[in-house]
Amino acid sequence: xxxxxxxxxxxxxxxxxxxxxxxxxxxxxxxxxxxxxxxxxxxxxxxxxxxxxxxxxxxxxxxxxxxxxxxxxxxxxxxxxxxxxxxxxxxxxxxxxxxxxxxxxxxxxxxxxxxxxxxxxxxxxxxxxxxxxxxxxxxxxxxxxxxxxxxxxxxxxxxxxxxxxxxxxxxxxxxxxxxxxxxxxxxxxxxxxx
Amino acid sequence: xxxxxxxxxxxxxxxxxxxxxxxxxxxxxxxxxxxxxxxxxxxxxxxxxxxxxxxxxxxxxxxxxxxxxxxxxxxxxxxxxxxxxxxxxxxxxxxxxxxxxxxxxxxxxxxxxxxxxxxxxxxxxxxxxxxxxxxxxxxxxxxxxxxxxxxxxxxx
Numbered sequence: 001x002x003x004x005x006x007x008x009x010x011x012x013x014x015x016x017x018x019x020x021x022x023x024x025x026x027x028x029x030x031x032x033x034x035x036x037x038x039x040x041x042x043x044x045x046x047x048x049x050x051x052x053x054x055x056x057x058x059x060x061x062x063x064x065x066x067x068x069x070x071x072x073x074x075x076x077x078x079x080x081x082x083x084x085x086x087x088x089x090x091x092x093x094x095x096x097x098x099x100x101x102x103x104x105x106x107x108x109x110x111x112x113x114x115x116x117x118x119x120x121x122x123x124x125x126x127x128x129x130x131x132x133x134x135x136x137x138x139x140x141x142x143x144x145x146x147x148x149x150x151x152x153x154x155x156x157x158x159x160x161x162x163x164x165x166x167x168x169x170x171x172x173x174x175x176x177x178x179x180x181x182x183x184x185x186x187x188x189x190x191x192x193x194x
Numbered sequence: 195x196x197x198x199x200x201x202x203x204x205x206x207x208x209x210x211x212x213x214x215x216x217x218x219x220x221x222x223x224x225x226x227x228x229x230x231x232x233x234x235x236x237x238x239x240x241x242x243x244x245x246x247x248x249x250x251x252x253x254x255x256x257x258x259x260x261x262x263x264x265x266x267x268x269x270x271x272x273x274x275x276x277x278x279x280x281x282x283x284x285x286x287x288x289x290x291x292x293x294x295x296x297x298x299x300x301x302x303x304x305x306x307x308x309x310x311x312x313x314x315x316x317x318x319x320x321x322x323x324x325x326x327x328x329x330x331x332x333x334x335x336x337x338x339x340x341x342x343x344x345x346x347x348x349x350x
Contacts, residue, residue: 053197056198057197057198057201060198060201060202061201061205064201064202064205064206065205068205068209071209100329102249102251102294102329102330103249103250103251103280103294103295103296103330103332104249104251104296104330104332104336104338106249106296107248107249107296107298107332107334107336108336110296110298111298111334111336114298136296137280140280140294140295140296141280141282143251143280143292143294143330144251144279144280144281144282144291144292144293144294145282145284145292146282146284146285146288146290146291146292
């Protein structure tokens with residue numbers, strides 16, 4: 001419970017109270033213009049601080065939103081940020097240098113093997129010591145391998161240049177009448193490997 | 195500064211919650227009763243637009259539903275009926291496979307023909323949806339056949 005100055009004054013001796021009132025009882029006169037000046041300066045200072053705080057808050061929010069947008073874009077489009085195809089190493093087994101190993105490579109090699117009177121031993125791509133339809137089948141298995149390199153289904157296959165027969169795609173006018181029936185009795189094993 | 199940190203933390207928590215509770219597209223990891231499985235097949239047919247089909251390759255995927263590949267049968271034309279198409283055994287029990295074959299036969303299909311039949315196991319009540327992409331269709335000279343199309347025909 002606090003007491004008012006008048007209650008204190010009532011407890012003081014009268015002479016002391018009178019003396020104190022003469023010393024401190026008169027409030028200094030402050031002109032209203034000084035009050036206005038101080039007040040406007042304080043308001044200006046607070047307004048500037050509030051502006052700075054709002055700017056920092058907006059900048060933080062915008063930066064966070066931008067980072068979130070970038071993160072979402074990266075998660076939704078992961079493929080776009082992979083290196084372009086030209087920078088990737090060449091696929092193993094891409095015999096005609098088309099950029100992929102597919103069934104056309106197997107067909108072209110099979111045609112070459114079937115039409116050649118003396119198959120080049122270098123065409124023995126599966127390394128079984130024989131040049132036959134199984135070599136083209138090895139290319140076919142590589143073409144359907146789920147791994148991009150085809151290593152799971154077939155060993156690394158040489159290119160046509162390595163086989164010394166050039167690119168059959170550039171020599172697509174070979175007469176078909178030289179083709180002979182290949183032994184289709186070779187079926188993919190249950191494991192899909194030779 | 196405390197207010198900014200609090201806002202950034204709240205936004206971060208919202209992002210984490212969004213991605214934590216979002217299922218990946220096409221992924222259905224809910225457990226399926228073992229007795230809720232059935233077997234069916236789909237036919238992969240290719241229309242070579244009148245050109246002899248000497249080589250083909252198709253990428254097949256089951257996009258919706260719990261589907262597993264259990265086997266592959268040969269095509270209907272004699273050129274592709276002697277052996278099943280080539281495929282990667284790693285595709286078995288998966289939902290994506292690359293199938294393909296080539297033929298040196300004199301007589302090749304020039305009209306729409308079934309080149310392979312995929313045997314599938316389907317689990318759960320969801321009706322599966324399939325997608326197929328013809329990645330190679332070539333004539334006997336190895337030239338790509340323009341206008342060739344692939345169609346997935348589900349079992350009746």
